[in-house]
Amino acid sequence: MACRICSGRLHPFADFGSQPLSDAFAAPGGPPEPFAFRLAVGVCTGCSMVQLLEEVPRERMFHADYPYLSSGSSVMRAHFESLAGRLLDTELTGPDPFVVELGCNDGAMLAAIARAGVRHLGVEPSGGVADVAAAKGVRVRKDFFEAATAAAILAEDGPADVVYAANTLCHIPYLDSIMKGLDALLRPSGVFVFEDPYLGDIVERASFDQIYDEHFYFFSATTVRGLARRHGFELVDVERLPVHGGEVRYTLARRGARKPTPAVAALLAAEEAAALHEPATLHRFADRVAATRERLVELLTGLREQGARVYGYGATAKSATVLNYCGIGPDLITFVSDTTPAKQGRLTPGSRIPVRDPGAFADPYPDYAVLFAWNHAEEIMAKETGFAAAGGTWILYVPEVHLVRA
Ligand code: SAH
Ligand code: TYD
Ligand code: ZN
Numbered sequence: 001m002a003c004r005i006c007s008g009r010l011h012p013f014a015d016f017g018s019q020p021l022s023d024a025f026a027a028p029g030g031p032p033e034p035f036a037f038r039l040a041v042g043v044c045t046g047c048s049m050v051q052l053l054e055e056v057p058r059e060r061m062f063h064a065d066y067p068y069l070s071s072g073s074s075v076m077r078a079h080f081e082s083l084a085g086r087l088l089d090t091e092l093t094g095p096d097p098f099v100v101e102l103g104c105n106d107g108a109m110l111a112a113i114a115r116a117g118v119r120h121l122g123v124e125p126s127g128g129v130a131d132v133a134a135a136k137g138v139r140v141r142k143d144f145f146e147a148a149t150a151a152a153i154l155a156e157d158g159p160a161d162v163v164y165a166a167n168t169l170c171h172i173p174y175l176d177s178i179m180k181g182l183d184a185l186l187r188p189s190g191v192f193v194f195e196d197p198y199l200g201d202i203v204e205r206a207s208f209d210q211i212y213d214e215h216f217y218f219f220s221a222t223t224v225r226g227l228a229r230r231h232g233f234e235l236v237d238v239e240r241l242p243v244h245g246g247e248v249r250y251t252l253a254r255r256g257a258r259k260p261t262p263a264v265a266a267l268l269a270a271e272e273a274a275a276l277h278e279p280a281t282l283h284r285f286a287d288r289v290a291a292t293r294e295r296l297v298e299l300l301t302g303l304r305e306q307g308a309r310v311y312g313y314g315a316t317a318k319s320a321t322v323l324n325y326c327g328i329g330p331d332l333i334t335f336v337s338d339t340t341p342a343k344q345g346r347l348t349p350g351s352r353i354p355v356r357d358p359g360a361f362a363d364p365y366p367d368y369a370v371l372f373a374w375n376h377a378e379e380i381m382a383k384e385t386g387f388a389a390a391g392g393t394w395i396l397y398v399p400e401v402h403l404v405r406a
Contacts, residue, residue, distance in 0.1 A: 001053045004173050005227055008046025012053060013282040015040040022212040022320035023067055025346035033349050041211055047226050048277040050199055050218040055173045058144060061214055066126035067342035070108035075379045077108055079243055084112035087162055091191060092118055097161045102145045103168025107133030114138050121157060123149060150181030159187040170196040170217045179231035192252040200276055201246025205399040206288040209318035220276060221267040228252045236260045238267045245375040293326045295401040300332040303368060311366040312336035314373025315343045315355045323351035333370060337361035365390035374398050
């Protein structure tokens with residue numbers, strides 16, 4: 001398997017074995033969903049990009065029934081509205097500006113742009129969530145973004161001032177086509193702004209559940225700078241974000257168009273000092289992950305023996321890796337509570353734990369709840385006051401297995 005960026009040799013460092021698709025919530029009574037692909041991750045010995053070794057065809061992941069909704073978290077809604085405000089204030093100030101979002105999902109960001117009356121387009125292949133965005137007044141093209149899509153958008157709408165993508169670029173193996181598309185679509189002064197889970201945070205927190213079929217790349221300032229340069233762009237800004245367990249927002253501009261901010265050099269230096277892309281660092285990460293599996297299984301098995309009631313909280317895509325890698329099923333976790341209508345009444349992929357609506361979580365409260373949506377811990381812990389009053393305990397597994405009194 002060769003690097004999808006530079007064709008270099010990949011050095012594998014973590015292998016989770018055969019896995020089902022992470023967002024394939026199955027109907028009960030149906031056939032078990034296939035363990036369709038091998039989930040393993042490696043670092044490129046040429047350009048240092050960390051990436052999956054096996055790719056799942058995009059149409060199998062992103063389709064009309066794709067269940068994930070960006071607006072399921074109030075913190076994320078505020079995050080995207082604030083970003084929309086910032087783009088309107090800083091980048092979309094010329095006459096008749098135009099902004100394109102890749103993977104606009106349910107319109108959490110673009111609805112605010114639409115309300116401001118600014119020309120925009122969301123490119124979203126998952127039809128169900130695209131319809132939700134359209135219902136909020138967002139102009140959506142149901143399509144995968146790639147070079148051909150960019151050419152079609154340019155022909156219809158003209159050049160873009162900003163292209164934005166949140167938690168989407170890391171989902172796309174074919175970045176060569178994406179970068180060519182950006183080169184065609186962006187104005188000479190235009191910028192590409194994107195944010196994704198940060199390799200530095202994943203390694204530091206041993207947050208191995210960020211690794212699943214949809215997350216093909218694990219970006220850093222070092223590797224994003226390299227990717228940009230291959231296509232005539234420059235990394236001109238980086239900003240660390242607290243959301244989703246630690247992300248970086250990258251800004252790319254055409255080479256020479258903008259002066260990089262000091263934050264870029266600072267993050268590059270920090271990555272170098274941490275030896276972030278060195279195989280030894282990544283193998284240490286893999287060792288911590290194996291230890292987490294052992295401790296989590298030991299804890300849950302012990303709780304079952306005590307007769308404790310244990311539920312899951314948040315049927316995240318991330319949890320597919322945790323549950324299937326650790327071999328956790330309905331014998332250890334009775335059900336997983338989740339607010340997403342399209343997940344409720346279904347089973348978690350592979351591990352086949354029922355997903356139920358949050359009403360079930362309180363009826364009665366469990367003794368313990370595994371917080372699979374740990375990236376939304378603050379928001380969830382603040383609102384689950386009933387669980388606290390009932391004397392419940394959260395189980396977290398990042399950065400290592402630990403208990404938190406609710
Ligand atoms: N931006 C949202 C959604 C992230 S989920 C947020 O941050 O919450 C990733 C989204 O990317 C999905 O809605 C998926 O349908 C979309 N996607 C996947 N491949 C894509 C592509 N090639 N072009 C545009 N969107 C894509
Ligand atoms: P998230 O961690 O954002 O993403 P991913 O699926 O990519 O790992 O998913 C959060 C899930 O948790 C989503 O299915 C909605 C659910 N959720 C709740 O059930 N209650 C909540 O209060 C929040 C914030 C999320
Ligand atoms: Zn490479």
